[in-house]
Amino acid sequence: MKKTLLILTALLTAGAAQAQKLVIKGSDTLGAKLVPMLAEEYKAKNPGVSFEIAAEGSTTGIAAIIDGTAQIGMSSRRAKATEMSAAQAKGVNMKPTIVAYDGIAVVVSASNPVSTLTKRQVEQIFAGDITDWSAVGGNPGKISIYTRNTSSGTYSDFKDLAMNKRDYTSSSQKMAGNEQIVAEVAKNPNGIGYCGLAYINEPGMKVVSIEGTLPAKETVLAKKYPYARPTFYYTNGEPTGEAAKFLEFTLSDEGQAIAGKIGFVPVR
Amino acid sequence: MSKHLFKRLALIGSALLLAAGLRAQDSGPLIDLLVKKGMLTDQEAEQVRAELVKDFAANSAAGKLNLSSAISEFKISGDLRMRHQIETQAPAVASGPVLVTNERVRERFRFRLNGDVALQKGWTAGFALETGQAADSGNQTFAAANDDYSIYLARAYIGWQPNRNWALVFGKQKNPLYTTDLRWDADINPQGVSEIYKYFLSGKDTFEIRALQDIMEDRTEKTAGPGGRDAWLFEQQAVYTHWFGPSNLNSIVLAPGYAAYNQSGIDAATNENAFNGSTRAQNYLTFGGEVNWANVAGAGSAFKLYWDSSYNLLAGTRAYKVYGVDSTKWSKGAEAWLAGIGYSQGTGKVQGDYSLKLDYRRIGLAAVDPNTSDSDFAFGKLCQQGWKFSSSYNLTDFCNLNLTYFYTTAMQKNLTYTLANIDHSQLLQIDLVAKF
Secondary structure, three states: OHHHHHHHHHHHHHHHHHHOEEEEEEOHHHHOOHHHHHHHHHHHHOOOOEEEEEEOOHHHHHHHHHHOOOOEEEEOOOOOHHHHHHHHHOOOOEEEEEEEEEEOEEEEEOOOOOOEEOHHHHHHHHHOOOOEHHHHOOOOOEOEEEEEOOOOHHHHHHHHHHOOOOOOOOOOEEEOOHHHHHHHHHHOOOEEEEEOHHHOOOOOEEEEEEOOEOOOHHHHHOOOOOOEEEEEEEEEOOOOHHHHHHHHHHHOHHHHHHHHHHOOEOOO | OOHHHHHHHHHHHHHHHHHHOOOHHHHHHHHHHHHHOOOOOHHHHHHHHHHHHHHHHHHOHHHHOOOOOOEEEEEEEEEEEEEEEEEEEEEOOOOOOOOOOEEEEEEEEEEEEEEEEEEHHHEEEEEEEEOOOOOOOOEEEOOOOOOOOOOEEEEEEEEEOOOOOEEEEEEEOOOOOOOOOOOOOOOOOOEEEEEEEEEEOOOOOEEEEEEEEEEEEOOOOOOOOHHHOOEEEEEEEEEEEEEEOHHHOEEEEEEEEEEEEOOOEOOOOOOOOOOOOEOOOOEEEEEEEEEEEEOEOEOOEEEEEEEEEEEEOOHHHHHHHHOOOOOOOOOOOOEEEEEEEEEEEOOOOOOOOEEEEEEEEEEOOOOOOOOOOOOOHHHHOOOEEEEEEEEEEEOOOOEEEEEEEEEEEEOOOOOOOHHHOEEEEEEEEEEEEEEO
16 A cells, blocks of 8 residues: 555656646747747746757747647747648647747858848849849859748748748758858858848858848837847647746746847847 | 727727738738737737638638648639530432431530649649540530549640740640641640740730640550651641731731641540541641731620631642542542631620621641541531531620531542541530639
8 A cells, every 4th residue: 555655656746747847849040049048047946847949940839839749839930821720620729929029130141242132132032033142232153042941930931021922042052040041151152041130140140231221129129120020939828837937937027138138129 | 918908909800800801811911000000019919910810711711721832823713514416417428319317416514624823933833624535525425324424634734934935835735826626626735845935026016936746646666667656746836916906906817837747656546536547648737817806896896807727748648548548539638728707795704795706617638637626527527618607695704605506518529438428417516604
């Protein structure tokens, strides 16, 4: 009897420990820097909580909420109608919460003389209509284009915001994350890519202004920068338990200060 | 959420739903404007957006579709035709008067479903399904005690238009040539490759070069000689279109061309009057065209003069060596021609529109390819002459009532060769067509 009670207690304890684990999946933009840093701070205040964070693109975050394999889905884009439809079919109520603002910065090598582009030029470059830097005032040279992969929210957001929903040129190279794009652009004098605001201070590259506007806290909040966007946590309805507490922490002054420190634009 | 806020969101959400007719995408700018005016916060706007998308996904067909991002347009179209058909065929006899006339009445239908996709960068693709297997007909006859009917793939193509001048299409496709039904049955979808180069002249005038490489038969290459060659029909045309008259609404089209087969054979054609045998000695000079006069009897009316012709440079070989007709008795029939007039009111897309056409044609024995020519005129038989009258009336914008009548007689009496063995014929078709 004593032994049985011991086993039951152990199982219950293990169960309780399991309940403290917060699974967060999705956007690389949010999940590579911001959310891990928020998680560290949160853990410091709540020692019993552990995190599993997988940053493999917004599509995976939304899918994880639909499948019930994560409590929070990070996304740098809005859920599509087909995803909403799939969620409804499974009885999942997709709820977006804006956790920070971001601007998709267009970046080139620091050695590139081009420092400003028009929206039309950006569309033409990424769609493959313009293939040489000399066409936009740069030194002659074939433009190398770096984009995110297709599961990325930034990939589809950029198509919507900057490319009139056109397809990327077939010669574009698809990268797994913002860091990879930034690293490639820094290495390649003819490179161009895009990344979230959290990645624009890397060495070897520079941000190009769009129609004379650079992505910054003020231009993003005022919606003057054309490629500004909100970033989200998706949950199944109103979050509960640890997910609700973590969301609250993210939106708290402390959480938003962390977002601002990393390079995101706080929601207030 | 406070009661006041909830009420505000509900009110705005309802207004957006009504305003956008359940189309979430259309509401985006309106939501953005409400945010800009300070009536909604970004977070409230996201909640409204999410509700709209959920509603769109749940209550609209479009919301349930998951189309590739490469698609810029996906068009689904088709038609359904119910036909009452009365036929009389008098078989040719070797000598003496024709005593037998075969009569038949059939109730028929044709269903066609087209899917045409516009992709990025000038690419297109598509398919068409229809109820008939023969190249020259999609019809099925109501028969067999309510048995069901098969569906066949009538088109499957990929197209590429790199610029406004060039258009290339690969696969089984709509006929890219300028034609009448003298040489090409309207139901035939050629298979192979086609190229069109369009040169833009002054005003609306154009000059086009059109070419088709149509693979008619696939043969086993291990067989020596012509029997081991795939059968190809190579046809090319120049098409000149000139606009003239008040406001440049009248037009003239001139389309000379040349068509030839390589030396091979057809094995399994199932047309109305199919010829399964050698493809040799088919080198056709062609010339088609039309003149259109607009607004001849008030706005929307039009009068048309049209023609087509074909001359087989190797008609003798075709008639006497390939078909095996006796050269001492029968003419080779190198020429075919058609001339017709038409009158129309409207474009045929609006209720009350109508059109009338009448043409006369003569088709020599070796003047056209029976595997591509019209299956209804003399039931596809060669060496025939006669009339075709067709009319169409739009009962609604999408539904037509058509009447077509053919009357033909043999150009050479008592010729009983299989491809030409009709003395005279009549065909009446009354169609109800619904397009979607």
